[in-house]
Amino acid sequence: MRIAVGGFQHETNTFAPTKADYAAFEQADSWPALQRGEGLLSAFEGMNVPIAGFIDAASSGNTLLPLVWCSATPSAHVTEDAFERIMAMMLEDLREAGSFDAVYLDLHGAMVTEHFDDGEGEILRRVRAAIGPRVPLVASLDLHANVTARMVGEADALVAYRTYPHVDMAETGARAAEHLFHLVKSGARQAKAMRRLDYLIPLTAQCTLIEPAASLYGLVSETEGHVSGNGRVSSVSFTTGFPPVDIPECGPVVVAYADTEAAAAEAAQRIADAVREAEPDFREKLWSARDAVAHAIAHSSPGKGPIVLADTQDNPGAGGNGDTIGILSELIAQDARNACLAVLFDPESAARAAEAGEGARVSLALGAKTGGAPDEHPLEGEFEVMRVTDGEFLATGPFYGGSRMSLGRTVRLRTGGVQVVVASRKGQCADKEMIRHTGLDPRELGILVVKSSVHFRADFGPMASEVLVVESPGPNTADLAKLPFTRLRKGLRVTPMGEGFGVS
Numbered sequence: 001m002r003i004a005v006g007g008f009q010h011e012t013n014t015f016a017p018t019k020a021d022y023a024a025f026e027q028a029d030s031w032p033a034l035q036r037g038e039g040l041l042s043a044f045e046g047m048n049v050p051i052a053g054f055i056d057a058a059s060s061g062n063t064l065l066p067l068v069w070c071s072a073t074p075s076a077h078v079t080e081d082a083f084e085r086i087m088a089m090m091l092e093d094l095r096e097a098g099s100f101d102a103v104y105l106d107l108h109g110a111m112v113t114e115h116f117d118d119g120e121g122e123i124l125r126r127v128r129a130a131i132g133p134r135v136p137l138v139a140s141l142d143l144h145a146n147v148t149a150r151m152v153g154e155a156d157a158l159v160a161y162r163t164y165p166h167v168d169m170a171e172t173g174a175r176a177a178e179h180l181f182h183l184v185k186s187g188a189r190q191a192k193a194m195r196r197l198d199y200l201i202p203l204t205a206q207c208t209l210i211e212p213a214a215s216l217y218g219l220v221s222e223t224e225g226h227v228s229g230n231g232r233v234s235s236v237s238f239t240t241g242f243p244p245v246d247i248p249e250c251g252p253v254v255v256a257y258a259d260t261e262a263a264a265a266e267a268a269q270r271i272a273d274a275v276r277e278a279e280p281d282f283r284e285k286l287w288s289a290r291d292a293v294a295h296a297i298a299h300s301s302p303g304k305g306p307i308v309l310a311d312t313q314d315n316p317g318a319g320g321n322g323d324t325i326g327i328l329s330e331l332i333a334q335d336a337r338n339a340c341l342a343v344l345f346d347p348e349s350a351a352r353a354a355e356a357g358e359g360a361r362v363s364l365a366l367g368a369k370t371g372g373a374p375d376e377h378p379l380e381g382e383f384e385v386m387r388v389t390d391g392e393f394l395a396t397g398p399f400y401g402g403s404r405m406s407l408g409r410t411v412r413l414r415t416g417g418v419q420v421v422v423a424s425r426k427g428q429c430a431d432k433e434m435i436r437h438t439g440l441d442p443r444e445l446g447i448l449v450v451k452s453s454v455h456f457r458a459d460f461g462p463m464a465s466e467v468l469v470v471e472s473p474g475p476n477t478a479d480l481a482k483l484p485f486t487r488l489r490k491g492l493r494v495t496p497m498g499e500g501f502g503v504s
């Protein structure tokens, strides 16, 4: 088979402070820089990235034709300029690929651009228009996709992750490959069914290591491959959705593919019913920074593993800039001991501290520079420079594992019993190495604050004595009822068991 392979990944938080421009897609972050041409086929080797799993599963016996692949850190809208430039590359690469039997795209599913609510729907529409109605078009999606009717309509199949933390990204690419082989070999179209849920699920409650998501994804796996009198179910995906997105089609969706309409509908309905029943269990407890720090100081003890505070509202994986200082200020105010926050984004402070050198004491105005929390001001104080690094290291945890990270110049600072890892690039703290490469073992900490919502649980969960989700200033609003939505569809419940949007 000749299979065209590409990708265009962005998770858009329409309430975030900064947009994703072309440069954001061109550069490397925790994932590789923009790839094009033959180099793409080896750029992802060993990484937990969907296209890596796809290439691995599809390369032997087939010819893979590279299209453009790129991703940017989650943020506000993708600029029109970036979207149009990247789509022009993708369509040009498709033309150059000549003839092919199928197309695979590594997409996120929650992209909003300056000019389209449904970024992936538009990507799939343009690719479909270029390849015609008969060539199978399969895309893998993030579990946080806000799947739209257009996406389902244009693609032959959408195959989503089943874990959050996303430890199965490469595995999902491989599942997409299996499904694509099946489509090409059978030559037959699969029936599709889509079911929308009518409530938003808070990000931190979507974690698949805890209930109710753990059981729901068990049901998803069990339903795929199921054979009934109606036929065989070939693929089932449940996307929990990315909530901070003010578009009518925001929210959780179930998509199923099967031999027959009846089998697809039965499978999708079965999962959707279970998700509806689980609604009360998706409510979550949020701590204030003050209470969380006081609790952590009172309950942390040496050798037990850190109490981990998730600074979810400033999660760079969900549109935060990673530079708000609410919890950091609280740690200092309450004189916490053996505490560390990671990773604070502040290139200016990292540069000043690095210039001063290890062992120096330096006066800094730390963090709060990008407007992620409009009421905050930088934290003024004197800090000891504990370590200076180039921010280049190999991630080792189950989430980022295998990725070469480039955080830019990075420093570890200390004031009293509180330390902070400061980097020159944004990065969600979801890998021990992000701290350990600065010479500090996070297992030895009493209190660890991470700028992450859920992904940190993959690597930090096993060592944590307790996890508290904290509501401290930042653009990724955890209490969805506080977001100034204006464009959701009528009746959608913004929180589990909450009130319907636009219903008074």
Ligand SMILES: [Zn+2]
Pocket: 142, 143, 144, 166
């Ligand atoms: Zn995700």
